[in-house]
Amino acid sequence: MKINKEASLKKFNTFNVSETANFIYEVEEISELKGILSNSKGKILILGGGSNILFTKRFEGTIINLKNKGIKVISENKDSILVEVAAGENWNDFVIWAVENNYGGIENLSLIPGNVGAAPIQNIGAYGVELKDIFYSCSGIELDSLEEFEMKKSDCKFSYRNSIFKNELKDKVVITSIKLNLTKDNHHFNIDYKDLKENLSNSELSLKVISDEVIKIRQSKLPDHKSVGNCGSFFKNPIVNQSKLKKIKAVYPNLPSFKIDSNNYKIPAAWLIEKSGFKERGNKNVGVYENQPLVIINRGSASGKDILDFANDIKETIFNNFNIQLEEEVLII
Numbered sequence: 001m002k003i004n005k006e007a008s009l010k011k012f013n014t015f016n017v018s019e020t021a022n023f024i025y026e027v028e029e030i031s032e033l034k035g036i037l038s039n040s041k042g043k044i045l046i047l048g049g050g051s052n053i054l055f056t057k058r059f060e061g062t063i064i065n066l067k068n069k070g071i072k073v074i075s076e077n078k079d080s081i082l083v084e085v086a087a088g089e090n091w092n093d094f095v096i097w098a099v100e101n102n103y104g105g106i107e108n109l110s111l112i113p114g115n116v117g118a119a120p121i122q123n124i125g126a127y128g129v130e131l132k133d134i135f136y137s138c139s140g141i142e143l144d145s146l147e148e149f150e151m152k153k154s155d156c157k158f159s160y161r162n163s164i165f166k167n168e169l170k171d172k173v174v175i176t177s178i179k180l181n182l183t184k185d186n187h188h189f190n191i192d193y194k195d196l197k198e199n200l201s202n203s204e205l206s207l208k209v210i211s212d213e214v215i216k217i218r219q220s221k222l223p224d225h226k227s228v229g230n231c232g233s234f235f236k237n238p239i240v241n242q243s244k245l246k247k248i249k250a251v252y253p254n255l256p257s258f259k260i261d262s263n264n265y266k267i268p269a270a271w272l273i274e275k276s277g278f279k280e281r282g283n284k285n286v287g288v289y290e291n292q293p294l295v296i297i298n299r300g301s302a303s304g305k306d307i308l309d310f311a312n313d314i315k316e317t318i319f320n321n322f323n324i325q326l327e328e329e330v331l332i333i
């Protein structure tokens with residue numbers, strides 16, 4: 001375990017902002033967790049790769065950065081395996097492990113930054129697949145009682161970029177590992193997502209082909225957080241009902257929308273942001289990424305507060321222009 005006192009958070013968040021915390025514990029052994037939790041005074045924040053979090057001020061409390069490692073096959077049959085992965089594993093390293101071993105189900109989730117333990121928090125998703133599609137359970141420790149738990153998929157209340165961990169259990173648990181069901185029969189692939197379908201229509205499909213294509217598309221659309229600070233999509237895509245959609249379309253006939261059930265439609269937040277002129281409205285510190293306006297970027301020396309102010313400006317403008325309230329995907333601290 002490494003303990004950083006009065007430490008800078010700069011290398012712990014992909015927005016690259018320089019806030020500080022009283023303590024940052026870098027924890028490799030789960031056996032050390034209960035001791036830290038029971039001795040910590042004040043607030044506790046569990047941190048993975050820091051790729052979905054914006055620090056806007058000093059964090060008065062203890063940050064626990066989980067770094068436990070391990071990938072273990074729990075059971076298998078001829079069609080599938082149940083695999084347990086430690087929370088501190090890098091998500092994309094785990095995807096690469098699965099693809100190399102010919103285990104299917106997470107190839108569409110290639111190159112999502114962050115750690116395995118954070119994947120259930122917002123039910124990570126990309127290219128037509130969400131974590132919930134292969135999720136079996138997660139294990140962890142309750143922060144108050146220090147009791148260990150295992151929660152099955154149905155307990156986690158997964159929905160679009162959401163779960164029980166962002167609601168009833170927010171700041172109440174640390175997830176130490178997750179179990180996923182991966183397939184061994186790899187003849188069924190999910191390439192329904194438009195870009196994948198177009199690019200792969202003439203290819204012989206395999207897990208590796210799909211993973212490589214997802215990586216290629218992502219690299220062309222998203223900034224690399226190692227050179228340009230960002231947290232991916234800053235806002236969720238808003239969902240509106242049919243009557244509201246009709247009203248907005250009366251003013252903006254070109255508004256794109258995707259039906260998600262009989263009465264509700266998802267609208268790309270990127271379209272609303274671009275239409276509101278934010279590609280041109282950044283400043284020397286903060287802006288939106290030119291290839292994907294849903295991604296707010298740190299142009300080098302932005303503080304967390306600069307980024308938050310810019311995000312709030314986007315929210316207010318979208319509300320005034322479209323009567324749509326955007327909701328952050330990124331956790332604001």
Ligand SMILES: Cc1cc2nc3c(=O)[nH]c(=O)nc-3n(C[C@H](O)[C@H](O)[C@H](O)COP(=O)(O)OP(=O)(O)OC[C@H]3O[C@@H](n4cnc5c(N)ncnc54)[C@H](O)[C@@H]3O)c2cc1C
Binds near residue numbers: 113
């Ligand atoms: C360039 C870029 C592209 C992205 N693309 C996508 C995408 O396609 N799809 C997508 O869904 N997301 C995407 N994201 C967002 C992000 O990668 C995911 O949300 C990821 O799961 C966050 O992991 P993390 O370890 O960095 O979490 P952190 O940012 O460290 O934490 C996020 C939240 O999870 C909590 N948390 C973290 N670990 C634990 C744990 N072990 N136990 C309990 N709580 C925990 C934190 O307290 C916090 O509330 C992208 C981000 C970037 C920078």
